[in-house]
Amino acid sequence: MSAIAAQIPLTVMDHEDPELFEELAAAVRRVASTGAFTGGAAVTDFEADYAAWCEVPHVVGVSSGTEALVLALRALEIGPGDEVVVPANSFIASAEAVSLVGALPRFADVELDTQLMSAETLRAALTPSVRCVIPVHLFGRTVEMDPIMELARAHGLSVLEDCSQAHGARYRGRRVGTIGDAGTFSFYPAKNLGAWGDAGAVVTADEQVAERVRLMRSHGESPRYRHRIVGTTGRLDAIQAAVLRVKLAHLDERNRARRRVAERLREALGEAASMQLPAPVEPDTDHVFHQFVVRTARRDEVKELLAARGIASAIHYPIPIHRSEAYEALGDGEDVAPRATRLAREILSLPIFPTMSEEQIERVGGALRAIAVGEPRTPLVR
Numbered sequence: 429m430s431a432i433a434a435q436i437p438l439t440v441m442d443h444e445d446p447e448l449f450e451e452l453a454a455a456v457r458r459v460a461s462t463g464a465f466t467g468g469a470a471v472t473d474f475e476a477d478y479a480a481w482c483e484v485p486h487v488v489g490v491s492s493g494t495e496a497l498v499l500a501l502r503a504l505e506i507g508p509g510d511e512v513v514v515p516a517n518s519f520i521a522s523a524e525a526v527s528l529v530g531a532l533p534r535f536a537d538v539e540l541d542t543q544l545m546s547a548e549t550l551r552a553a554l555t556p557s558v559r560c561v562i563p564v565h566l567f568g569r570t571v572e573m574d575p576i577m578e579l580a581r582a583h584g585l586s587v588l589e590d591c592s593q594a595h596g597a598r599y600r601g602r603r604v605g606t607i608g609d610a611g612t613f614s615f616y617p618a619k620n621l622g623a624w625g626d627a628g629a630v631v632t633a634d635e636q637v638a639e640r641v642r643l644m645r646s647h648g649e650s651p652r653y654r655h656r657i658v659g660t661t662g663r664l665d666a667i668q669a670a671v672l673r674v675k676l677a678h679l680d681e682r683n684r685a686r687r688r689v690a691e692r693l694r695e696a697l698g699e700a701a702s703m704q705l706p707a708p709v710e711p712d713t714d715h716v717f718h719q720f721v722v723r724t725a726r727r728d729e730v731k732e733l734l735a736a737r738g739i740a741s742a743i744h745y746p747i748p749i750h751r752s753e754a755y756e757a758l759g760d761g762e763d764v765a766p767r768a769t770r771l772a773r774e775i776l777s778l779p780i781f782p783t784m785s786e787e788q789i790e791r792v793g794g795a796l797r798a799i800a801v802g803e804p805r806t807p808l809v810r
């Protein structure tokens with residue numbers, strides 16, 4: 429054994445798993461050898477498998493999670509003059525899609541414990557022009573959907589679930605994406621279900637929404653050269669579909685492994701008292717641990733101390749969307765999402781991946797316990 433301990437990465441990609449890599453390379457080769465690079469059986473087979481797995485009637489494969497949001501919003505007839513509520517604590521794409529269809533994002537704050545939008549924070553963001561809400565199941569944790577659905581229905585809003593970080597999580601027994609009017613997924617390589625490039629999907633029980641997304645992803649065309657509506661080049665590549673179909677077969681087991689690793693991390697971190705661990709999962713909600721996010725008042729210092737011990741960590745996200753350069757001009761100077769602003773200073777994503785070993789978990793736990801004991805503590809004010 430080398431005297432220098434190996435680095436612990438934030439996540440592990442497919443090229444580091446030789447068995448899976450060979451299986452995926454063979455699937456890529458099979459598609460490439462047919463010459464069917466767009467559309468064809470690879471795409472329809474994946475869509476059928478993903479629909480069965482998500483327990484939803486329709487899946488339409490598209491080119492990215494952002495395109496999935498854009499096309500779903502257009503299919504729900506959201507456009508200029510409309511406002512859409514988006515949580516301030518999310519990846520910026522949740523808001524960008526709203527802007528790209530010509531509508532205006534309205535930023536909702538999040539709860540400090542779950543770091544997610546709630547019915548209360550949605551209610552505070554409502555205006556007479558709001559026509560849609562995008563709950564984001566961030567980090568893999570499910571948003572408390574029932575009260576949001578109730579409020580949305582009372583105000584006549586469409587509900588579009590952004591499930592890009594929560595593939596397979598269940599809320600009250602239902603897979604995410606099947607609770608609102610439609611759901612969107614990103615299959616960016618680092619996601620719980622990741623392609624070998626950019627890819628995404630829209631899932632819905634609404635046949636009309638599915639049909640509109642299907643038309644728009646390929647220039648509104650059906651049949652060939654009949655362009656019914658204005659669309660785009662937003663298709664899922666056949667090679668990505670083939671990769672995703674192979675990985676889908678492993679996804680339940682990999683999500684279970686993530687939950688097991690999260691439980692072990694929780695135990696291993698037990699004594700790192702200045703740190704707030706992910707809130708326990710409430711009954712009827714779920715967490716597939718795309719990220720394991722802790723909170724600490726000493727975030728930047730802890731990040732550096734971990735790096736010095738060869739342990740990667742990341743900040744998702746250092747600037748809340750409403751305070752990003754792209755969106756700060758929308759505000760009037762007042763912070764509409766102060767909890768999201770505060771979280772951005774305190775959150776730290778620790779390494780988590782399905783094959784994380786007991787030794788790696790112990791090293792992360794040991795490092796954080798040592799940091800908590802060895803340095804002066806600034807307790808986190810709750």
Ligand SMILES: Cc1ncc(COP(=O)(O)O)c(C=O)c1O
Pocket residue numbers: 492493494495518519521522564566590592593613614615616626627628
């Ligand atoms: C919550 C969320 N929404 C949307 C997206 C956008 O997905 P993509 O990068 O595939 O366009 C991402 C991807 O990182 C995401 O995490």
